[in-house]
Amino acid sequence: MKKFDYLIVGSGLFGATFAYRATKSGKKCLVIDKRPQLGGNVYCEKIEGINVHKYGAHIFHTSNKYVWDFVNSFVEFNRYTNSPIANYKGKLYNLPFNMNTFYQMWGVTTPAEAKAKIEEQKAEALAALNGREPTNLEEQALVLVGKDIFEKLIKEYTEKQWGRDCKNLPAFIINRLPVRMAFDNNYFNDKYQGIPIGGYNKLIEGLLEGVDCKMETDFFKEYKDSWRNDAEKLVYSGAIDEYFDYKYGKLDWRSVYFKTNILDCSNYQGNAVVNYTSRDYSYTRIIEHKHFEMFGSAVYDCPKTVVSEEYPVEYKEGMEPYYPVNNEKNNALADKYRLLALQEKNVIFGGRLGLYQYFDMAPIIEYVLNMKM
Structure with missing residues (x-):
């Protein structure tokens, strides 16, 4: 037996x-x-x-x-709600793409203004395609959200993530991009x-x-x-x-390595997840772990904080395989x-x-x- x-x-x-x-x-x-x-x-x-x-x-x-x-x-x-921040060259934007993002990007204050701005830029991208379907990620993203959002919040971040130019990534990777015409920073739609x-x-x-x-x-x-x-x-x-x-x-796999540091402060970035969307930083994001479980004054009851910089890399033998x-x-x-x-x-x-x-x-x-x- x-x-x-x-x-x-x-x-x-x-x-x-x-x-x-x-x-x-x-x-x-x-x-x-x-x-x-x-x-x-x-x-x-x-x-x-x-x-x-x-x-x-x-x-x-x-x-x-x-x-x-x-x-x-x-x-x-617990009640943690994922509301990441994007840092593009020192300017902060809320994610996912919502009315807070559009206000930060263009100064618009109503859904009608935001929609008009996005549709204007989408139309430019569609005109450039001259009737053909998008053949790569860059073209696909441009017809979904337009030039400004693509260049500041998608392009360089994605290229760091995958180690490839957006023109060399397949369009089907982003068949859709969530755009919310509400002031809602909750990343997930799940209940x-x-x-x-x-x-x-x-x-x-x-x-x-x-x-x-x-x-x-x-x-x-x-x-x-x-x-x-x-x-x-x-x-x-x-x-x-x-x-x-x-x-x-x-x-093939993409791998990730982390640089984790203990800092002598109670609150480093004020959020669990901050994405760095430009090539100015080789990491894609910084995670401040205490914000996953500590809220309000509890953040300051813990005198130190722990942050991890996340670096995507091409997988090599001996590394951890992360992403197909x-x-x-x-x-x-x-x-x-x-x-x-x-x-x-x-x-x-x-x-x-x-x-x-x-x-x-x-x-x-x-x-x-x-x-x-």
Whole structure:
């Protein structure tokens, strides 16, 4: 008899939620992770009493009440609302694009004035296309929001993010850009939004309570050739091309690294997220972590603050793969690997790396909750 029903590779939200569901249905699981801690990219590191999002800012949002109630059954979520700021050459703009942004950009004060300005610039972009469809991201953005917003808030930020000129990025990356004719800085339209009180580790701990876990364990070194001896099925959330020994070649990724510093002040930038949209800074944004969980006077009760500068880079061997590169070449290659995955007996592929697809947190939890065990 085998020791486990499931060997689960990766302890992020996909693996942890799967382990929770399987355990509740009477199955025995072993979760392994190559990192020294559990939680994947939602792991939080406590620094100066502040929960630092070690692998980048994670803001939970959903309109699915079932998913919201599910995560809140493990840890209560706070009322954090994502309202990022954009800094372009020292001038600040509210995001997403809304009436505050348009007032800051043009001085307009009514939705009619803002709409007229945007339509004027969109018309110029459409005229330049002379009847043809946009063929790249730059052309697509210009016909969606016009020149001013594109050049100040999209172009240079996107080029830093992807390491490519907007003219060399596919148009389908931004099929739509949200434009709100209201003074509303709430980035997400979802009904529910927040951060776990005490950090995401509490959510992961709740999901994995009673589950056997092994950290600092490399699947390829310790289990790849022998897992069928110990488990009935494999749940794999590592990189799909690596699982198949790069049979068709390597998929491209964008990676990110962070410079995190402790500062001797209570409040550095007054907001959790400030995007730096010009090339004047090589980082794309600065995260001030305390603002995710500390509000009002509580910000000043903590005498120090922790900030992280976020630097997108081209992925190289040994780095953490973060974002799939969404273009025709990689999508076609990923489809070939996904076809192989469907043919792999007793192996379930999932998550951002396992499916070569970017997921927000709530959809990945919903995906697992809807799976047949």
